[in-house]
Amino acid sequence: MDSKILNLRSKMEVYKAMTDGGNFADCPVRDVIQGISGKWSSLLMMALAERPYRFGELRRLVPDISQRMLTQTLHDLQRDGYVHREVFPTKPPSVEYSLTDLGRSMFGPLQQLVQWAELNHGAVRDARAAFDATQG
Amino acid sequence: MDSKILNLRSKMEVYKAMTDGGNFADCPVRDVIQGISGKWSSLLMMALAERPYRFGELRRLVPDISQRMLTQTLHDLQRDGYVHREVFPTKPPSVEYSLTDLGRSMFGPLQQLVQWAELNHGAVRDARAAFDATQG
DNA sequence: AGTGCTGCTCTCTTTTTGAGACTATATGAA
DNA sequence: TTCATATAGTCTCAAAAAGAGAGCAGCACT
Numbered sequence: 515m516d517s518k519i520l521n522l523r524s525k526m527e528v529y530k531a532m533t534d535g536g537n538f539a540d541c542p543v544r545d546v547i548q549g550i551s552g553k554w555s556s557l558l559m560m561a562l563a564e565r566p567y568r569f570g571e572l573r574r575l576v577p578d579i580s581q582r583m584l585t586q587t588l589h590d591l592q593r594d595g596y597v598h599r600e601v602f603p604t605k606p607p608s609v610e611y612s613l614t615d616l617g618r619s620m621f622g623p624l625q626q627l628v629q630w631a632e633l634n635h636g637a638v639r640d641a642r643a644a645f646d647a648t649q650g
Numbered sequence: 651m652d653s654k655i656l657n658l659r660s661k662m663e664v665y666k667a668m669t670d671g672g673n674f675a676d677c678p679v680r681d682v683i684q685g686i687s688g689k690w691s692s693l694l695m696m697a698l699a700e701r702p703y704r705f706g707e708l709r710r711l712v713p714d715i716s717q718r719m720l721t722q723t724l725h726d727l728q729r730d731g732y733v734h735r736e737v738f739p740t741k742p743p744s745v746e747y748s749l750t751d752l753g754r755s756m757f758g759p760l761q762q763l764v765q766w767a768e769l770n771h772g773a774v775r776d777a778r779a780a781f782d783a784t785q786g
Numbered sequence: 787a788g789t790g791c792t793g794c795t796c797t798c799t800t801t802t803t804g805a806g807a808c809t810a811t812a813t814g815a816a
Numbered sequence: 817t818t819c820a821t822a823t824a825g826t827c828t829c830a831a832a833a834a835g836a837g838a839g840c841a842g843c844a845c846t
Contacts, residue, residue: 544693546767546774551687553803557680569824580804585825593785595777605812606823616773623766626759631682637752638682641731649729689834705793716835721794741843742792788846795840802833809826816819 549594554579554587556624559613562597563621566612596620685730690715690723692760695749698733699757702748732756 550556554576561567561575573584588611591597596617602608613621631638686692690712697703697711709720724747727733732753738744749757767774 542771542775543764543767546771547692547764548689549774550763551689551692553684553687556683556687570822573824580806581825582805582827583803586803593778593781594774595781601824604823606810609824616770616777620763620766620770623759623762626762627686627756628679628683630756630759631679634752634756635678635682638685638730639678641752642729645729645731706791709793714835716837717794718796718836719834722834737793740792743842745793790843790845792842793840795838797838798836800833800835802831804831805829807826807828809824811823813821813823814819815821816817 546594549590550596550620550624552587552590554583555591556628558584558587558591559596559617559621559624560628562611562613563618563625566610569609569611572611591617682730685726686732686756686760688723688726690719691727692764694720694723694727695732695753695757695760696764698747698749699754699761702746705745705747708747727753 550559557576558572561572567575569584569588572588573579573581576584579587588597588599592599592611595614598612598614598617600610600612602610686695693712694708697708703711705720705724708724709715709717712720715723724733724735728735728747731750734748734750734753736746736748738746
């Protein structure tokens, strides 16, 4: 028996058990994962894990995000409890975004994934090139 | 000095250093992360980590995915080297999808995130409820 | 001859995202 | 005064992505 495979099986079982009667559609784990799997969520989490940032700073840090998506993604991250938004009464008023404790605790696992991407983006690039060569 | 914060800083530096001259737009880490942060990618990775599945089996396992998105997500995962697609010459022909070694190695970190979601979906639900109550 | 299974693709509609103008207030420079 | 800058957004419209569902080709079973 391979305990690694058994472990993977049990994970899937949990993902499945969270749902009512084996239906995946209303799974809370899925719900949480989808909240952080947006196009910009993980990038903003990475930035805010470094230190708090203001709206305009984030915009300059991630030059190809639109203001609209920055507003919306920060709003969603705040709603899910990962990000704290604080308005300072300067003139003009400035808004600072920072991670909450929940956000920091989620950032741990997220960081693992980023680390993996860091180590393996070469392999992914190669796989894409090979695939495109045969399927082109 | 807080070594944890220093560590987070260095992670962001790496994410940033991957780009040409501090520009985030063409970052390979971002490229890899975005490839697996689609709406269905992580869910299919979870399923295929359990065991290989056929197209129709995946469709039944994840009832609210459309055929179109299942085809496309599997295609993208295959292109990035996470998933292997094998056609068996049965009548009618059947197609089996399984994780590659690269896919399995990526599934480790991904699983950490799922585990976190499992433990913390209550906190996220509460945060959402609290946010909606004040901002509704 | 009709029905069903397989793994798709094609089209149409709805949702999401992107690009960019516009708001309101205040500060400093010409 | 008038112009330019900065703040953090919102609003509108176009483009891209996703969802719904029909259609397809080949074979087996009845």
